[in-house]
Amino acid sequence: MNLPNSITMSRILCVPVLIWMLSPHFPHSGWHGEQELIASLFFILVSISDGVDGYLARHRGQITTMGMLLDPIADKLLIASAYITLVQFNPHVVKPWIAVLVIGREFVVSGLRSIASTEGFTIEASDVGKLKTVIQIVSVVATILDHGWYVWHFGWFIVPVDLIAVVGIYYVVIVSTISGVDYFVAFWKKIDKASAMTRKHDNESVLSRKKKDLPPAARNVT
Known part of the structure; x- marks a missing residue:
């Protein structure tokens, strides 16, 4: 297994670790801010690895079938596990229907890509x-931090953590819906074009077979 695929596989293995970090069983659970900071930094690092494995695969010429299969699976598992866990970890921000919509969109797009392939x-x-x-x-990240802080104070500068989390989550809902529709429209256009080309090819094949079945004299009639 090459390095890009190893990074992708490690991202999959990080999924249960993230779930554990956001659970009451985490050793720093209940400590003011430590659980949230550790889980946030961990999620950021794991998310960055998505770009790292793709970069290495392209620049090393190590794009493989396994990598093409594992990479989207790792992405979907990471996002799905994060949103499902956040429903329990911070229900004030992430409602169950939000998690269902975001995760459902991911799997619908994956299904469209599989059919397209x-x-x-x-x-x-x-x-x-x-x-x-x-x-x-x-x-x-904002939703995880919102579990420990409502706002951050840096002297006169205030970071509204809760507002960023709420706005970010609902913005994700809007963008996920728009991008899902965008993927579906792109899929429909291409599948319609592919069907038209298939029908044209079939019609040409039928006409070719009919012409071959004609007597030699009839084939030359224009």
């Missing part, structure tokens, strides 16, 4: 989809 085409990540990924990371 079997049809012989791909659906590239849109700018909205990339924006959604960044906002998801920010919203998860």
